[in-house]
């Protein structure tokens with residue numbers, strides 16, 4: 001029988017543990033488990049408040065029988081099906097769908113064997129898809145091919161206490177940004193006015209809005225499918241303080257001059273070309289969270305220089321608040337998040 005655990009990275013575990021003890025949610029009948037850089041606290045949670053406190057502290061609530069056994073079951077299934085317990089293919093699980101990131105030259109037979117082994121180890125999985133090619137175009141979409149199970153590209157995915165529904169083929173979505181969405185949502189003070197540019201199906205905007213119900217969040221998206229799906233996700237999550245706007249950030253921002261306490265810019269490939277719009281919508285001392293691809297070797301220097309240069313030409317300076325590596329992007333590039341404050345002159 002699966003059992004609920006609060007999964008949390010080791011660095012954040014102390015805070016989560018104190019919440020569990022304070023709210024009486026730690027299940028003392030079961031063992032706390034450690035796996036890689038995570039701690040899994042066995043929990044019994046009554047009430048949405050405790051759930052929210054844990055999610056706010058960075059926990060993911062996962063329903064698993066036994067952390068080590070889950071991994072052992074996986075190894076056994078892989079060995080039985082593939083003759084090895086290393087599949088050599090990265091994958092993401094979105095709800096009941098597995099997305100394989102197989103090399104382009106891997107043959108379909110091998111991909112199907114991997115899918116079979118993964119499904120055996122994860123009985124709740126209904127569909128296996130494989131990524132095809134790179135993210136491309138203005139809408140930042142990519143192709144997926146059907147591999148096994150029920151043939152569907154529609155996903156229902158839970159993250160940080162919210163739920164998102166969308167078709168993988170028609171919009172950008174990456175579960176690898178869940179930490180970032182949790183991080184940003186945790187920084188927003190209730191009552192803030194926030195602009196989320198490049199909002200996709202709404203994960204940044206909705207997670208912020210749910211955590212800060214008195215905030216006002218404007219979420220701008222160009223792709224009509226993603227926009228329609230964002231409207232559905234706003235409804236699914238009862239996030240009525242998000243206003244989705246269909247259109248180009250370059251145009252829509254003109255209607256929100258000096259509106260925002262905080263601006264989120266999750267379009268790493270070209271976000272730097274939207275600094276004019278960030279400035280246009282920012283209040284003095286407004287905070288910007290910009291995502292960008294940078295060369296691993298050079299780090300943030302070039303990005304910060306570009307923003308400072310833009311500031312010089314437009315009468316503002318910046319205070320860098322923090323930065324972090326979000327994920328590797330290619331052999332030479334990483335995606336970074338930079339948080340800075342706009343100080344108008």
Ligand SMILES: C[S@@+](CC[C@H](N)C(=O)[O-])C[C@H]1O[C@@H](n2cnc3c(N)ncnc32)[C@H](O)[C@@H]1O
Nearest residue numbers: 138139172173198199200221222223248249266
């Ligand atoms: C990398 S995705 C990020 C989606 C979303 N924030 C997320 O975390 O899943 C970038 C999104 O920006 C949208 N986009 C690209 N150019 C745009 C523009 N000029 N104005 C508004 N949206 C744009 C794309 O359609 C895409 O959905």
